[in-house]
Amino acid sequence: MVNNLGMGRTSDAKERLMAAALDLSWEQSYGAITIDDICQRAGVKKGSFYYFFDSKSDLAVAALEHLWVHEWKPALDAQFSSSVEPLRRLTDYLESVFAKQSAAHFKGGKILGCPICCLGSEVTTQDEKLGAKVREIFGRKRRYFESAIRDALAEGAIEPCDPAEKVASLAALIEGVILQSRIMNDPQLIGRLPSMILDLLRPKALATAKA
Amino acid sequence: MVNNLGMGRTSDAKERLMAAALDLSWEQSYGAITIDDICQRAGVKKGSFYYFFDSKSDLAVAALEHLWVHEWKPALDAQFSSSVEPLRRLTDYLESVFAKQSAAHFKGGKILGCPICCLGSEVTTQDEKLGAKVREIFGRKRRYFESAIRDALAEGAIEPCDPAEKVASLAALIEGVILQSRIMNDPQLIGRLPSMILDLLRPKALATAKA
DNA sequence: TGCTGATTAGACTAAATGGTCAACAATTTG
DNA sequence: CAAATTGTTGACCATTTAGTCTAATCAGCA
Numbered sequence: 246m247v248n249n250l251g252m253g254r255t256s257d258a259k260e261r262l263m264a265a266a267l268d269l270s271w272e273q274s275y276g277a278i279t280i281d282d283i284c285q286r287a288g289v290k291k292g293s294f295y296y297f298f299d300s301k302s303d304l305a306v307a308a309l310e311h312l313w314v315h316e317w318k319p320a321l322d323a324q325f326s327s328s329v330e331p332l333r334r335l336t337d338y339l340e341s342v343f344a345k346q347s348a349a350h351f352k353g354g355k356i357l358g359c360p361i362c363c364l365g366s367e368v369t370t371q372d373e374k375l376g377a378k379v380r381e382i383f384g385r386k387r388r389y390f391e392s393a394i395r396d397a398l399a400e401g402a403i404e405p406c407d408p409a410e411k412v413a414s415l416a417a418l419i420e421g422v423i424l425q426s427r428i429m430n431d432p433q434l435i436g437r438l439p440s441m442i443l444d445l446l447r448p449k450a451l452a453t454a455k456a
Numbered sequence: 457m458v459n460n461l462g463m464g465r466t467s468d469a470k471e472r473l474m475a476a477a478l479d480l481s482w483e484q485s486y487g488a489i490t491i492d493d494i495c496q497r498a499g500v501k502k503g504s505f506y507y508f509f510d511s512k513s514d515l516a517v518a519a520l521e522h523l524w525v526h527e528w529k530p531a532l533d534a535q536f537s538s539s540v541e542p543l544r545r546l547t548d549y550l551e552s553v554f555a556k557q558s559a560a561h562f563k564g565g566k567i568l569g570c571p572i573c574c575l576g577s578e579v580t581t582q583d584e585k586l587g588a589k590v591r592e593i594f595g596r597k598r599r600y601f602e603s604a605i606r607d608a609l610a611e612g613a614i615e616p617c618d619p620a621e622k623v624a625s626l627a628a629l630i631e632g633v634i635l636q637s638r639i640m641n642d643p644q645l646i647g648r649l650p651s652m653i654l655d656l657l658r659p660k661a662l663a664t665a666k667a
Numbered sequence: 668t669g670c671t672g673a674t675t676a677g678a679c680t681a682a683a684t685g686g687t688c689a690a691c692a693a694t695t696t697g
Numbered sequence: 698c699a700a701a702t703t704g705t706t707g708a709c710c711a712t713t714t715a716g717t718c719t720a721a722t723c724a725g726c727a
Contacts, residue, residue: 491714
């Protein structure tokens with residue numbers, strides 16, 4: 246059931262379904278898409294859908310975990326490498342966000358924002374399991390921000406502050422800007438994000454010392 | 457059709473439908489609720505629904521405008537009165553947000569966030585008219601922030617900055633925090649919003665002078 | 668009172684949707 | 698090849714949903 250440990254037919258239908266679900270709920274919204282839509286986009290029949298998943302919600306949970314493991318975590322591990330200066334980690338990250346959003350905008354004419362934020366805001370009050378998965382991934386992602394802020398503070402790269410509060414502001418500002426850029430369909434907003442973040446973090450003028 | 461100018465029956469069914477639609481899409485999500493749900497909550501039969509509105513989207517547009525005219529605008533006019541110190545306008549506003557969100561949390565056990573943000577993030581890519589209405593209301597609301605920032609700057613209440621950029625940060629930070637508090641179902645986050653905003657705006661230490 | 672137009676009730680239709688099932692296909696192992 | 702295991706198919710069902718239509722009600726006015 247979990248893996249093909251030696252026998253049976255092979256297939257990537259499960260992956261295609263997860264990708265289709267993420268893409269569709271990103272382009273439209275979780276509530277707007279149906280299981281039929283997902284199957285059609287994935288090129289998979291409904292019977293197969295129910296062979297792999299119990300429901301749309303079940304698929305969404307799996308898709309989020311897959312997204313984290315295969316895309317977000319590797320990217321974040323690289324961008325937030327300890328070998329990179331703390332503030333640089335953040336600006337690198339923000340530039341990659343901008344690049345990705347701009348690419349999607351170029352392709353489809355729409356700024357789509359953060360798939361997990363949009364999904365999370367839609368389902369938290371209704372779907373416990375899915376909401377919990379969203380929160381879990383948020384938590385994982387936040388740790389990268391936390392250590393970057395702590396490192397920046399330790400290296401004297403930014404003005405003294407309460408790191409917990411700063412991380413909360415940082416995450417909210419990033420999410421807020423990305424959300425606005427989706428609602429306004431305006432890529433420019435995300436482009437200005439790095440400077441907004443630096444303004445929030447108050448880097449020390451010249452200090453780029455290493456502890 | 458618009459008003460009972462002299463004859464016929466009177467009814468508040470239209471208002472009840474708008475209120476029900478807003479409440480339900482706030483508690484759950486726009487995509488998750490059906491016309492039947494709205495009718496049931498409003499205590500109105502479907503025949504009456506289609507007498508007043510063409511579709512769920514049409515109702516939503518009307519409900520947003522109604523919300524603005526009858527709730528948001530009056531409240532913002534009071535909170536952002538020019539007779540109030542600029543920074544105080546913002547903190548008053550944020551406290552009222554906290555109070556309202558806390559009340560809803562107490563009543564239903566859930567932090568519901570900003571109804572227009574949630575709705576906006578859900579529909580921008582799909583429903584042009586509804587998206588446009590959301591953007592319109594955002595624009596109106598932003599003007600209150602803009603003049604507060606400009607006034608604060610003119611009075612020397614905050615450190616010099618680019619007002620346009622500051623307003624963008626301000627709005628994004630507020631929306632971001634409220635969104636997070638919905639996703640995390642955590643009222644505390646909104647409670648910390650005033651101090652986060654003040655940190656962002658950098659009020660001058662003692663200066664509360666008037667020009 | 669009875670007229671007039673606003674509003675309501677609720678039955679009805681067609682389509683969309685979630686979900687099931689049993690037969691069929693591919694792939695590996697013995 | 699045959700069994701065992703995994704994946705696929707498409708028909709099928711019950712329910713939900715958006716949307717329509719007609720007859721009935723109601724409020725104010727002449």
